[in-house]
Amino acid sequence: MKLEKGVRFLLLLSLLIVILVIPLLPLPLYVFHVIIILFFNAYLCTAWVIVGGFAKQVSLGHSTFVGIGAYSIGVLLSLFNLTPILGGIVGVLMTVCVALTLGYPCFRFGVRGPYFTFATMALAEVMYYVVVSLRGITGGALGIFIPPGVISSLLLLNKKIVSYYIIVVMFFFALFLARKIQHSKFGYYLTAIREDEDAAEACGVDILKYKLVALSLSAALTALGGAFYAIYYSYITPDGVLGLAVSFQIATMSLAGGAKFWFGPAVGALLITPFTETVRSMLGGRFVGVPMLLYGVLLLIVARAAPDGVSGFISSFLGRSESAGNTESYERH
Amino acid sequence: MQEILKVMNVTKNFGGLTALDDVNVTLKDKEILGLIGPNGAGKTTLINVIVGFYRPEKGKVFFNGEDITDSPPHTKAFKGVARTFQLTKPFSNISVFDNVMIGALLRTNSLSAAREKTMKSLERTGLKEVSGVISKGLPTGVKKRLEIARVLAMEPKVLCLDEVLTGLTPVEMDEILDLIRSLRKDEGLSIMIVEHVVKALMKGADRIVVLSSGKVIAEGPPKSVAKNPLVKEVYLGRS
Numbered sequence: 001m002k003l004e005k006g007v008r009f010l011l012l013l014s015l016l017i018v019i020l021v022i023p024l025l026p027l028p029l030y031v032f033h034v035i036i037i038l039f040f041n042a043y044l045c046t047a048w049v050i051v052g053g054f055a056k057q058v059s060l061g062h063s064t065f066v067g068i069g070a071y072s073i074g075v076l077l078s079l080f081n082l083t084p085i086l087g088g089i090v091g092v093l094m095t096v097c098v099a100l101t102l103g104y105p106c107f108r109f110g111v112r113g114p115y116f117t118f119a120t121m122a123l124a125e126v127m128y129y130v131v132v133s134l135r136g137i138t139g140g141a142l143g144i145f146i147p148p149g150v151i152s153s154l155l156l157l158n159k160k161i162v163s164y165y166i167i168v169v170m171f172f173f174a175l176f177l178a179r180k181i182q183h184s185k186f187g188y189y190l191t192a193i194r195e196d197e198d199a200a201e202a203c204g205v206d207i208l209k210y211k212l213v214a215l216s217l218s219a220a221l222t223a224l225g226g227a228f229y230a231i232y233y234s235y236i237t238p239d240g241v242l243g244l245a246v247s248f249q250i251a252t253m254s255l256a257g258g259a260k261f262w263f264g265p266a267v268g269a270l271l272i273t274p275f276t277e278t279v280r281s282m283l284g285g286r287f288v289g290v291p292m293l294l295y296g297v298l299l300l301i302v303a304r305a306a307p308d309g310v311s312g313f314i315s316s317f318l319g320r321s322e323s324a325g326n327t328e329s330y331e332r333h
Numbered sequence: 334m335q336e337i338l339k340v341m342n343v344t345k346n347f348g349g350l351t352a353l354d355d356v357n358v359t360l361k362d363k364e365i366l367g368l369i370g371p372n373g374a375g376k377t378t379l380i381n382v383i384v385g386f387y388r389p390e391k392g393k394v395f396f397n398g399e400d401i402t403d404s405p406p407h408t409k410a411f412k413g414v415a416r417t418f419q420l421t422k423p424f425s426n427i428s429v430f431d432n433v434m435i436g437a438l439l440r441t442n443s444l445s446a447a448r449e450k451t452m453k454s455l456e457r458t459g460l461k462e463v464s465g466v467i468s469k470g471l472p473t474g475v476k477k478r479l480e481i482a483r484v485l486a487m488e489p490k491v492l493c494l495d496e497v498l499t500g501l502t503p504v505e506m507d508e509i510l511d512l513i514r515s516l517r518k519d520e521g522l523s524i525m526i527v528e529h530v531v532k533a534l535m536k537g538a539d540r541i542v543v544l545s546s547g548k549v550i551a552e553g554p555p556k557s558v559a560k561n562p563l564v565k566e567v568y569l570g571r572s
Binding site: 183184185188189191192195196198199200201202203204205206207260 | 384386405406407408410411415416418422423424425426427431434435436438439442444447483487
């Protein structure tokens with residue numbers, strides 16, 4: 001099932017045109033918002049999959065990275081009047097430091113599989129409570145508000161439309177990067193780590209190094225996503241960017257979409273975001289636990305029905321043995 | 334002949350159990366060395382010490398005169414000391430081709446160069462027909478071949494084969510032994526075969542080392558080892 005080059009090009013071109021034209025359509029504001037969130041989720045999931053899918057180091061701590069990215073902008077702005085662009089850079093650097101601080105001891109001393117996941121969960125929870133309790137700096141549970149003047153000076157024109165184009169570019173960048181990684185030595189080595197760490201080590205894979213690089217890269221991209229969040233919402237709360245619920249959302253979407261594939265998380269985000277946003281708008285502020293419950297049910301279904309996610313399901317349906325992820329290599333033979 | 338790998342006075346304990354007790358083994362250049370011994374003799378432990386999965390409490394491992402005792406497995410793999418696993422460890426959910434690719438990428442960053450190496454290695458081991466098969470469902474014999482194919486693609490200098498013959502049919506065994514001999518001849522590899530199928534090694538190995546309860550109890554050409562009363566006692570019991 002390989003499309004011809006010309007057809008593929010036309011399909012991609014028309015997709016690109018649709019994506020570029022969306023903001024110019026007379027869509028209801030809420031629908032436009034959901035589309036932006038869709039790209040935002042797809043971006044975060046694509047960033048997650050580099051470590052959580054390719055290397056199967058399932059992290060539920062990625063909310064920490066979103067949070068640091070978002071809060072660095074808010075905190076540095078409110079305390080030192082630092083422009084969000086510099087705030088974002090500081091956020092990314094800080095996130096990489098946090099990721100290495102968590103990753104090095106875990107990966108160095110063989111904290112594998114579920115135990116690594118527990119460690120990342122702990123990070124997510126600890127960070128949530130730290131931010132809530134540091135009220136003087138972070139605004140506690142109420143969060144930080146970014147004055148509209150700052151944003152409009154940054155984004156000029158219409159905030160929503162500019163935000164849309166920013167997140168679209170960010171998403172395609174992440175997607176391109178994920179694809180590039182999967183079809184490289186780095187990607188093969190992450191696959192080796194995913195499949196069997198001992199065998200990978202015996203094949204000459206420096207698993208500590210590759211895991212740390214994957215985690216840092218994923219964390220840095222995620223922090224950039226957090227920075228986008230801060231600018232788009234101009235209001236950061238602990239519940240919005242921190243804690244397990246945010247982590248679960250990223251992981252669920254990625255796994256449901258297919259975490260072995262560079263395009264899988266985007267598929268997951270595309271399918272699930274409209275659903276969760278609808279539930280959210282229906283419930284309003286009530287029953288805050290419901291989305292978490294739904295993610296849980298969804299994960300159960302995925303684990304039973306399609307362990308490789310929707311993408312795995314589709315590709316096995318099409319008869320392409322793409323379960324490797326990087327298998328493009330052998331298809332050419 | 335020059336010594337390429339030297340295990341000197343290695344002792345390895347697991348809690349109160351001494352798995353290796355002051356073991357000395359040398360592997361000469363382009364030699365096929367058989368390492369035999371009953372279950373629990375410490376054969377696999379010795380491989381794990383050589384390739385760096387275990388660190389010995391005492392003793393050293395030298396490769397080409399360089400002390401590599403404390404190097405991690407991936408560093409040793411890069412230097413040229415590679416192994417296969419007794420319980421085969423294929424990367425289960427990917428194709429045979431991609432399995433070998435991961436080995437082939439050790440000495441190159443280019444995927445196309447790695448693909449060429451992979452093809453060569455698959456041809457060599459007779460796995461070309463199954464290159465697209467996901468390795469999870471392969472039969473044991475093919476999985477053992479895959480272990481060899483993957484390790485060959487890494488272009489090692491020393492190859493430690495951990496029970497590659499066990500569980501194979503006699504015909505498969507002969508094929509693998511032929512392959513091993515051709516590797517020595519064509520690639521100039523030095524090979525250490527760990528096995529408890531003694532008969533197979535009597536034909537294939539230049540020299541045999543016998544381990545029992547963590548100690549080397551006999552060493553020499555296959556024929557003299559087979560006649561050694563100590564070896565007979567270990568395998569058959571006292572008469």
